[in-house]
Amino acid sequence: MGDGAARLEGRPTLGSLARELGVSRQTVSNVLNNPELVTESTRRRVLAALEGTGYRPAPGRRVPHTQRPMAIALRLYPAGDGVNGTLMDRFTHRITEYAQQRGYRISLLSARDAADEVRLLSELHHDWAIDAAVLTDTYAGDPRPGLLVQRSIPFVAFGRPWGDEAAAHSWVDVDGRAGTLAATSHLRALGHTRIGYIGPEAPGVCDDRRSGWRDGVAGAGPDPEDLQEVVAFDTARVGAEAARRLQARGATALVCGSDTLAFGAVTALRRAGTTLPVIGFDDTPVARALGISSVAQPVEAAAQRLIDILLSEGPATRPRQVLLEPHLVLRNLEPFVS
Amino acid sequence: MGDGAARLEGRPTLGSLARELGVSRQTVSNVLNNPELVTESTRRRVLAALEGTGYRPAPGRRVPHTQRPMAIALRLYPAGDGVNGTLMDRFTHRITEYAQQRGYRISLLSARDAADEVRLLSELHHDWAIDAAVLTDTYAGDPRPGLLVQRSIPFVAFGRPWGDEAAAHSWVDVDGRAGTLAATSHLRALGHTRIGYIGPEAPGVCDDRRSGWRDGVAGAGPDPEDLQEVVAFDTARVGAEAARRLQARGATALVCGSDTLAFGAVTALRRAGTTLPVIGFDDTPVARALGISSVAQPVEAAAQRLIDILLSEGPATRPRQVLLEPHLVLRNLEPFVS
Numbered sequence: 001m002g003d004g005a006a007r008l009e010g011r012p013t014l015g016s017l018a019r020e021l022g023v024s025r026q027t028v029s030n031v032l033n034n035p036e037l038v039t040e041s042t043r044r045r046v047l048a049a050l051e052g053t054g055y056r057p058a059p060g061r062r063v064p065h066t067q068r069p070m071a072i073a074l075r076l077y078p079a080g081d082g083v084n085g086t087l088m089d090r091f092t093h094r095i096t097e098y099a100q101q102r103g104y105r106i107s108l109l110s111a112r113d114a115a116d117e118v119r120l121l122s123e124l125h126h127d128w129a130i131d132a133a134v135l136t137d138t139y140a141g142d143p144r145p146g147l148l149v150q151r152s153i154p155f156v157a158f159g160r161p162w163g164d165e166a167a168a169h170s171w172v173d174v175d176g177r178a179g180t181l182a183a184t185s186h187l188r189a190l191g192h193t194r195i196g197y198i199g200p201e202a203p204g205v206c207d208d209r210r211s212g213w214r215d216g217v218a219g220a221g222p223d224p225e226d227l228q229e230v231v232a233f234d235t236a237r238v239g240a241e242a243a244r245r246l247q248a249r250g251a252t253a254l255v256c257g258s259d260t261l262a263f264g265a266v267t268a269l270r271r272a273g274t275t276l277p278v279i280g281f282d283d284t285p286v287a288r289a290l291g292i293s294s295v296a297q298p299v300e301a302a303a304q305r306l307i308d309i310l311l312s313e314g315p316a317t318r319p320r321q322v323l324l325e326p327h328l329v330l331r332n333l334e335p336f337v338s
Numbered sequence: 339m340g341d342g343a344a345r346l347e348g349r350p351t352l353g354s355l356a357r358e359l360g361v362s363r364q365t366v367s368n369v370l371n372n373p374e375l376v377t378e379s380t381r382r383r384v385l386a387a388l389e390g391t392g393y394r395p396a397p398g399r400r401v402p403h404t405q406r407p408m409a410i411a412l413r414l415y416p417a418g419d420g421v422n423g424t425l426m427d428r429f430t431h432r433i434t435e436y437a438q439q440r441g442y443r444i445s446l447l448s449a450r451d452a453a454d455e456v457r458l459l460s461e462l463h464h465d466w467a468i469d470a471a472v473l474t475d476t477y478a479g480d481p482r483p484g485l486l487v488q489r490s491i492p493f494v495a496f497g498r499p500w501g502d503e504a505a506a507h508s509w510v511d512v513d514g515r516a517g518t519l520a521a522t523s524h525l526r527a528l529g530h531t532r533i534g535y536i537g538p539e540a541p542g543v544c545d546d547r548r549s550g551w552r553d554g555v556a557g558a559g560p561d562p563e564d565l566q567e568v569v570a571f572d573t574a575r576v577g578a579e580a581a582r583r584l585q586a587r588g589a590t591a592l593v594c595g596s597d598t599l600a601f602g603a604v605t606a607l608r609r610a611g612t613t614l615p616v617i618g619f620d621d622t623p624v625a626r627a628l629g630i631s632s633v634a635q636p637v638e639a640a641a642q643r644l645i646d647i648l649l650s651e652g653p654a655t656r657p658r659q660v661l662l663e664p665h666l667v668l669r670n671l672e673p674f675v676s
Contacts, residue, residue, distance in 0.1 A: 071445065076434050078431055086424075089427055092446070093415075093416055096414050096446040096447065096448045097448035100448050105445050105446065105447065105467065107409065107443050107444070107445050108444040108445075109434065109438060109443065110431070110435035110438050124443075129409075235627075260627075264627070289598075289601065289602070
């Protein structure tokens with residue numbers, strides 16, 4: 001495969017293509033949308049000409065009869081080493097199932113970094129191997145949305161364009177801040193005034209979750225900064241160590257930015273013979289097995305909305321931006337083994 | 339899409355195609371393999387004729403210049419509710435990465451059952467949307483391998499043709515029996531004579547793992563049947579209950595058919611204030627986080643072997659069958675929180 005990006009510029013339109021072939025715009029449109037209305041020789045001639053160009057209809061208006069793949073690319077990230085990996089597993093499963101119902105397949109790709117992902121998507125799109133892409137794991141300064149818009153590759157992002165308020169592409173995300181705010185508010189309603197937070201600090205998802213806790217503890221009493229454990233890694237061991245420090249500083253309840261951290265915190269506290277209410281994030285199988293309360297993301301709904309938006313978009317549609325609400329799953333904080 | 343299966347019978351060969359087109363067999367071969375040796379008009383004529391037939395070269399001999407997708411189908415199963423889901427996550431990631439290195443993409447599909455999977459694979463293969471398939475989660479009485487052979491759809495299975503010794507297709511699997519045997523032997527070497535087993539009973543993978551334990555305890559002393567807990571579900575709660583029963587019957591160590599069961603067992607024993615050596619299966623992130631010993635499957639190596647076999651197969655090659663060895667990961671049985 002060559003430099004797909006360069007070849008993508010100056011793509012022909014239905015009109016320029018019709019002029020080039022000496023047929024009407026309507027004929028080209030019929031070949032793509034109502035092939036039964038044109039003669040076999042016209043159909044073959046127009047499809048052969050299309051072959052050599054970059055022209056293609058919007059993803060939702062694809063014609064199965066052209067025998068082109070109807071595929072949506074999705075980059076697969078390495079399986080995490082923690083407890084949270086199941087979330088993207090659920091997402092991938094649902095997006096595969098729902099895209100298939102709508103006539104599309106999910107085509108996986110593996111990439112070293114954002115530039116590599118964009119390069120691969122450009123090549124695959126140019127070669128007609130994919131029709132569109134779903135981006136996941138967006139971050140502050142993410143170059144991918146801008147590059148894909150520039151290359152006219154249809155896509156929807158699962159994740160907001162953090163820090164880029166002017167971004168004009170479609171995305172679906174889950175309101176993480178609302179989730180940690182609901183968790184913190186629940187603990188305050190139970191009478192807690194010293195609620196600690198364990199989580200990483202980073203622009204985007206991490207800071208968003210942390211801001212929900214910060215808003216939730218505002219006015220509760222002590223300086224929130226004292227009850228915050230900013231951690232570098234999302235591992236159970238890190239969660240365990242942070243929980244012990246927060247307990248020593250007088251925290252009576254904990255909100256965690258992930259179930260991995262919550263899992264470590266709960267295990268450490270139980271080993272120390274105490275139990276504090278702990279609320280995690282992502283409602284993983286491990287949180288369910290250990291009876292840890294958690295914030296649940298509607299990832300299946302997100303997958304479905306992404307596909308709906310992707311397949312309803314055309315050159316004339318406006319970008320759509322959807323923020324879904326998570327919900328709090330409350331569990332007995334005693335372990336299931338009574 | 340129509341009934342792909344019916345249309346797949348009587349596929350043309352390179353020879354019959356050449357006769358039909360009035361060109362030599364070598365010319366057809368050149369169009370596919372050395373397009374620079376034929377004129378543009380011949381190339382177009384032969385490719386157009388190929389379009390209307392079911393002919394295609396073996397997956398490993400595909401020509402990128404035909405602009406057809408080079409895709410391998412993989413059915414995605416629902417994310418498990420236990421701890422073990424990460425295994426297939428790792429498999430999917432590695433197979434995507436390695437197939438891509440070899441010029442192929444993994445195309446996901448979702449299916450209700452075996453028949454639905456075969457129907458989808460037949461349609462996608464007929465429509466040139468995929469070149470080959472990888473089957474996973476094989477089971478005793480699995481109809482898929484036979485049906486795919488019948489339909490001439492190239493595939494390799496991750497999993498043995500349980501109970502069908504005569505099956506002549508290619509597969510890669512991990513020797514589960516060797517894994518539980520190594521675990522049991524390790525515990526015997528530590529002096530244990532009453533080693534219990536927790537796992538489901540079912541032809542195929544489950545019975546294979548159980549047989550490793552049974553062979554390992556042979557001659558150790560008590561009747562092995564007394565120290566076996568056949569469970570119906572692979573959940574932590576079930577593992578916890580089974581561990582308590584085995585401890586009451588005098589087991590001094592446990593081998594489990596999954597990390598989910600081992601996780602439940604360890605948690606129950608710790609709650610009861612005791613620790614027995616417990617060895618799980620699959621070396622999941624949860625086993626690592628809790629410090630549980632486990633049998634590790636080389637899933638990345640399996641994914642790679644599957645692709646290598648798939649892309650080296652042709653009409654004349656013999657099926658290859660590869661059984662990989664798992665290895666035992668021993669950990670401190672005390673929890674990581676000291």
